Amino acid sequence: MRISRGxxxxxxxxxxxAGLIYLVQPRSDSPEHSTNSDAAxxxxxxxxxxxxxxxxxxxxxxxxxxxxxxxxxxxxxxxSNFTPDEADRTFNWVRGGGLLIYAAESGDPELDRAxxxxxxxxxxxxxxQTANPTVxxxxxxxxxxxxxxxxxxxxxxxxxxxxxxxxxxxxxxxGSGIAVVLSDPLVLCNGYLEKxxxxxxxxxxxxxxxxxxxxxxxxxxxxxxxxxxxxQSWVLTPWGAALLWxxxxxxxxxxxxxxxxxxxxxxxxEMARSDVEWSVAVGQLLRRSGARAVTLGLLANxxxxxxxxxxxxxxxxxxxxxxxxxxxxPQVAGDLAQVENSLVAASTTESGLLDAAQQLHRIAxxxxxxxxxxxx
Numbered sequence: 001m002r003i004s005r006g007x008x009x010x011x012x013x014x015x016x017x018a019g020l021i022y023l024v025q026p027r028s029d030s031p032e033h034s035t036n037s038d039a040a041x042x043x044x045x046x047x048x049x050x051x052x053x054x055x056x057x058x059x060x061x062x063x064x065x066x067x068x069x070x071x072x073x074x075x076x077x078x079x080s081n082f083t084p085d086e087a088d089r090t091f092n093w094v095r096g097g098g099l100l101i102y103a104a105e106s107g108d109p110e111l112d113r114a115x116x117x118x119x120x121x122x123x124x125x126x127x128x129q130t131a132n133p134t135v136x137x138x139x140x141x142x143x144x145x146x147x148x149x150x151x152x153x154x155x156x157x158x159x160x161x162x163x164x165x166x167x168x169x170x171x172x173x174x175g176s177g178i179a180v181v182l183s184d185p186l187v188l189c190n191g192y193l194e195k196x197x198x199x200x201x202x203x204x205x206x207x208x209x210x211x212x213x214x215x216x217x218x219x220x221x222x223x224x225x226x227x228x229x230x231x232q233s234w235v236l237t238p239w240g241a242a243l244l245w246x247x248x249x250x251x252x253x254x255x256x257x258x259x260x261x262x263x264x265x266x267x268x269x270e271m272a273r274s275d276v277e278w279s280v281a282v283g284q285l286l287r288r289s290g291a292r293a294v295t296l297g298l299l300a301n302x303x304x305x306x307x308x309x310x311x312x313x314x315x316x317x318x319x320x321x322x323x324x325x326x327x328x329x330p331q332v333a334g335d336l337a338q339v340e341n342s343l344v345a346a347s348t349t350e351s352g353l354l355d356a357a358q359q360l361h362r363i364a365x366x367x368x369x370x371x372x373x374x375x376x
Contacts, residue, residue: 033076033103033185035059035217040191043076043217049193050206050215057215064220066093070177071214072206075111076185077104078221087114095175099209103185106148108221115179118151120166126184128163131197135159135204142195143168143184150183160184171208180205293347299360300340306364307332336363 030037035047036059050057050072060073066089067073073093082090087110094100094115102111107119126147131138141160149166152158160169160182169182186192193199206215308315311328315321325333339359346352 031077032079032222033189034222035076035219038190041186041189043185043189045190045193046074046188046202047215047217049199049202053203053206054211055206055213055215057217059217059219061219061223064218066090067098067214067216069214070097071216072099072101072209073216073218074101075103075218075221076188078108078111078218080221080223082108082110082221084110087111091115091174094177094179097176099177099213100179101182101188101205102179103182103188105144105183105185107183115172115174115181116153116156117181118153119183120149120151122148124149124162124164124166126162126168129160129168129184129187130163131160131169131201132158135201138197138201138204140196141187141198141201142192143187143198147184150181156181160187178208180208292350292353293344296343296347296353296356299357300343303336303360303364307336332363335359339363 030039030042033041033043035043038044047057047059055072064086073090087108090100090111091114100115102115102117107117111117112119123146126144129141129143131141147162147166147168149162149168150156150158150170152167152170152172156170156172158167158170161167168184169180172179172181182188187198188202188205193202304315304321307313307325307329308321311325311332313321313324313328322333322337325336339356343356346356
């Protein structure tokens with residue numbers, strides 16, 4: 001099979017465009033704050049910082065599972081929603097002794113539900129955020145210009161506030177574990193750790209667990225998952241944008257280079273079937289299905305209609321039809337009644353079926369008697 005050179009050029013161009021987008025986009029922006037990104041709003045420094053502090057650090061990818069060992073799990077702004085089961089498993093893991101650092105601007109619906117996170121749903125100024133003595137040595141923080149503040153309960157202890165007093169971070173004891181919720185993830189991102197006391201904040205939060213605790217960064221919910229095929233995954237993730245551009249390029253290539261696989265073949269005109277062909281087809285169908293009783297029933301009904309039409313009668317209601325037929329043509333009425341009474345017995349064999357069908361045909365279409373011409 002020959003492949004057109006135009007197809008090869010179109011495919012190579014599509015792959016080149018997709019590759020360039022994949023290589024360029026991760027370095028320019030990371031709105032989901034991925035630990036794979038070195039952008040200012042990425043979180044690769046948090047992963048390196050945990051490793052530099054002597055704590056084993058890994059990413060959760062491929063499939064989502066809570067850590068086997070008690071440690072630290074960091075969740076930055078999920079772009080693929082948690083399922084109810086994933087959120088409940090995360091809550092139970094924290095209650096069993098884990099430390100969860102959950103930093104997201106608008107949050108995840110299911111994870112917010114499981115952890116009891118309540119947000120105002122309105123943006124306020126995030127300038128001049130401060131921290132209280134809950135985190136040692138942290139007094140001033142630098143983050144986003146606008147944040148969606150939290151509305152903590154009595155069990156959720158605030159430690160970060162805006163200059164106007166809105167809560168942007170709190171800790172909560174859940175069973176044997178701790179949940180730390182931040183509405184401004186930028187305070188833990190690459191371009192902000194060196195500002196104000198942001199770096200000290202990250203160290204203090206990781207220090208809430210044992211120094212040798214394993215740190216897990218959730219990257220599973222930064223990609224396309226089986227439970228979330230939302231359009232945002234095609235825009236907010238590098239691989240999603242690359243695949244989207246690849247599909248667009250392939251579509252345009254197919255549109256420009258589209259050709260038929262062969263000449264158009266006219267559809268043959270349908271020929272009308274004769275009544276004989278339909279009758280033969282129905283008869284063969286009834287014979288193959290062994291429906292002798294059904295066949296005789298159809299023939300008897302057809303015979304009644306023909307007799308009724310010939311005598312100017314109506315088949316329905318049947319009682320009136322038979323009463324009128326006995327009056328107008330007693331001979332035909334007697335013959336037809338005799339044949340119909342024997343239909344059940346006739347349907348047991350092929351020969352009985354044929355004999356009953358012939359009798360019904362003679363009643364429906366009687367042959368006029370021929371006159372003998374005598375020679376004079």
